[in-house]
Amino acid sequence: DAGVIQSPRHEVTEMGQEVTLRCKPISGHNSLFWYRQTMMRGLELLIYFNNNVPIDDSGMPEDRFSAKMPNASFSTLKIQPSEPRDSAVYFCASSLFRGPTNEKLLFGSGTQLSVL
Amino acid sequence: AQSVTQLDSQVPVFEEAPVELRCNYSSSVSVYLFWYVQYPNQGLQLLLKYLSGSTLVKGINGFEAEFNKSQTSFHLRKPSVHISDTAEYFCAVINSGGYQKVTFGTGTKLQVIP
DSSP states (O other): OOOOEEEOSEEEEOTTOOEEEEEEOOTTOOEEEEEEEETTTEEEEEEEEETTEEEEOTTOOSTTEEEEEEETTEEEEEESSOOGGGOEEEEEEEEOOOSSOOOOOEEOOOEEEEEO | OOEEEOOOSEEEEETTSOEEEOOEEEOSSOEEEEEEEEOTTSOEEEEEEEOSSOSEEEOGGGOEEEEETTTTEEEEEESSOOGGGOEEEEEEEEESSSOOOOEEOOOEEEEEEO
């Protein structure tokens, strides 16, 4: 397996534009997480899906953020409109949850987002 | 709610010296504990985990960690570090049962000095 694949690796956009980040989890994994990493706040969990269903989106900062998982092999994180404070590295991670816990999250390489 | 505290944001250590990275957690229920490592420009990788059983767990690259329930700690140790261990290390916790929310600490940057 190629691992968790995120695209794009880098995104530079202007304030107000729509940004879509993409993630392909590892085949067979049933849990998917979106994280945001900044120097100030560290790693923040934005949203968690299990079996394609959003379980907890309490970490999504505002209504400008939305995430979807239309099937087991694809997820998107959309920011509309984007703002400079959204600049961060966004990570997608997937895991196989068989109980009692998500033992091993496998992370993608991240998307470096810069909003000018 | 669960939380993780990594008090040391940066730890410099000379090559071949021992190192301990500290992690304390807070939770109202029993937990599972993890250490992840992040090399520059990469995602996080699992280093080791504690789910149950022996409180001393061994991970990859010669790292080990000890779960101490009374002190709510899960410190990471290595007896002799190498230049290649220079990275950022994250402690993480999941509450047992129910929703599988993984909460990470703020990370500790380990800088190995030649």
